[in-house]
Amino acid sequence: MCLAIPGKIKSIELQHNGMVKMAKVSFGGITKEASLEMLPEAIIGDYVLVHVGVAISKVNEEEAKKIFKYLEEIGELGELEDVDHYLPKKE
Amino acid sequence: MKFMSEYRDPELAKKYLEEIKRTVSRPWSIMEVCGGQTHSLVKNGIIEMLPKEISMVHGPGCPVCVTPLYLIDKAVHLALDKNVILCSFGDMLRVPGSQKSLLEAKAEGGDVRILYSPLEAVKIAEDNPDKEVVFFAVGFETTAPANALSVIHAYKRGLKNYSILASHVLVPPVIENVLEDVDSHIDGFLAAGHVCTIMGNFEYYPLVEKYKVPIVVTGFEPLDVLQGILMVVRQLEQNKSEVENQYSRIVKEEGNLNAQEIIFEIFEVTDRLWRGMEVIPMSGYSVKEKYKDFDADKKFNITIKEAEENQDCIAGEIMKGIKKPFECPEFGKKCKPSNPLGAPMVSSEGACAAYYHFSGLVER
Ligand code: SF4
Numbered sequence: 001m002c003l004a005i006p007g008k009i010k011s012i013e014l015q016h017n018g019m020v021k022m023a024k025v026s027f028g029g030i031t032k033e034a035s036l037e038m039l040p041e042a043i044i045g046d047y048v049l050v051h052v053g054v055a056i057s058k059v060n061e062e063e064a065k066k067i068f069k070y071l072e073e074i075g076e077l078g079e080l081e082d083v084d085h086y087l088p089k090k091e
Numbered sequence: 092m093k094f095m096s097e098y099r100d101p102e103l104a105k106k107y108l109e110e111i112k113r114t115v116s117r118p119w120s121i122m123e124v125c126g127g128q129t130h131s132l133v134k135n136g137i138i139e140m141l142p143k144e145i146s147m148v149h150g151p152g153c154p155v156c157v158t159p160l161y162l163i164d165k166a167v168h169l170a171l172d173k174n175v176i177l178c179s180f181g182d183m184l185r186v187p188g189s190q191k192s193l194l195e196a197k198a199e200g201g202d203v204r205i206l207y208s209p210l211e212a213v214k215i216a217e218d219n220p221d222k223e224v225v226f227f228a229v230g231f232e233t234t235a236p237a238n239a240l241s242v243i244h245a246y247k248r249g250l251k252n253y254s255i256l257a258s259h260v261l262v263p264p265v266i267e268n269v270l271e272d273v274d275s276h277i278d279g280f281l282a283a284g285h286v287c288t289i290m291g292n293f294e295y296y297p298l299v300e301k302y303k304v305p306i307v308v309t310g311f312e313p314l315d316v317l318q319g320i321l322m323v324v325r326q327l328e329q330n331k332s333e334v335e336n337q338y339s340r341i342v343k344e345e346g347n348l349n350a351q352e353i354i355f356e357i358f359e360v361t362d363r364l365w366r367g368m369e370v371i372p373m374s375g376y377s378v379k380e381k382y383k384d385f386d387a388d389k390k391f392n393i394t395i396k397e398a399e400e401n402q403d404c405i406a407g408e409i410m411k412g413i414k415k416p417f418e419c420p421e422f423g424k425k426c427k428p429s430n431p432l433g434a435p436m437v438s439s440e441g442a443c444a445a446y447y448h449f450s451g452l453v454e455r
Pocket residue numbers: 403404405406409416419420421422423426427431432433434435436443
């Protein structure tokens with residue numbers, strides 16, 4: 001139930017006489033509507049985390065890479081060959 | 092899918108496991124608070140792969156599991172009211188009440204609808220002006236803004252036939268409750284990443300200060316959980332107790348301030364009964380007086396007697412991390428997902444269901 005998944009904003013529109021800001025968000029193949037009322041700064045192309053029909057956070061792309069470099073940074077694991085291999089592939 | 096699948100890389104997972112093995116020197120108990128993390132740990136076989144010094148204890152972070160019996164009974168009562176359309180997230184339907192579940196109420200003719208979002212319930216209210224529409228608003232801090240937003244939408248659209256049956260619980264008070272329990276000896280915590288997405292990290296600093304335990308805000312993919320465990324173990328081995336953020340791609344230190352504003356427009360913090368546990372002070376949300384017309388509890392004024400829990404179910408001990416699901420005598424015997432005796436066997440985030448589905452502990 002607490003599932004929240006990241007998707008990419010495809011379009012944004014105002015509904016209910018401009019009262020509600022909604023986005024069409026694509027999750028792989030599926031597109032769903034999500035409210036942007038808690039993320040008014042989000043723009044088309046942003047990756048956002050959506051939970052029960054509401055976008056709750058933007059994915060920070062810089063921070064997203066850290067997990068792939070952490071072992072290297074703490075410096076206790078020999079050399080982590082070819083880190084690029086682990087980096088997120090561009091969509 | 093971007094920002095999901097790459098966090099399941101088995102090669103890197105192995106490297107994290109090796110580093111955890113290298114770092115650990117003594118036994119440690121680590122609680123993952125959130126049921127989503129329990130699910131990820133069990134489903135991906137991480138528990139079996141961890142070094143034997145590390146014991147993962149599954150916490151109370153499954154909102155479906157901790158919703159008290161009397162609230163399920165209230166929802167069932169409303170569902171059987173001919174004038175009511177009762178809307179709910181799917182995983183609440185099979186949770187046993189004292190007499191019946193929502194699914195059984197539906198089979199008896201109750202108008203029960205499964206929704207993906209509370210905002211859809213507002214639409215249903217608009218389309219059915221002659222009916223009362225009630226949304227069973229269950230959840231932790233993660234879900235509170237969406238549930239609150241549904242009330243704001245209904246209010247702004249002038250709807251008089253929409254209300255929520257609020258069943259909201261909060262993570263920091265239950266962590267404190269676990270820490271105070273003499274029977275549970277937890278050395279460190281993985282805090283629930285999506286809760287912190289909304290609320291930020293500030294509530295954890297006083298806990299770390301007072302109880303000297305590391306708390307690492309952690310995500311849900313296998314690599315997230317492994318990195319979170321490594322961060323906790325490193326702190327423990329270095330005798331540190333700090334708040335760290337593993338899930339920084341999503342969680343900002345201050346959380347989502349817009350979401351917090353929406354929550355506190357509608358809700359206020361109250362004492363709250365946790366199913367299988369006890370009343371924990373200031374551990375839930377209830378609807379504020381200003382919005383009482385949208386509070387199903389006040390609107391319908393249902394009096395439900397406190398019912399006895401099923402005596403065979405040891406969910407309380409499981410959710411405090413004192414026992415594991417397979418230590419329950421009914422696990423996989425009388426109690427299965429098709430016939431759950433307790434809520435942790437229902438939700439995919441419940442520890443009993445996770446063990447039933449994904450570990451080799453049950454003979455079927
Ligand atoms: S296995 Fe079933 S009866 Fe036992 S604690 Fe879990 S939910 Fe309760």
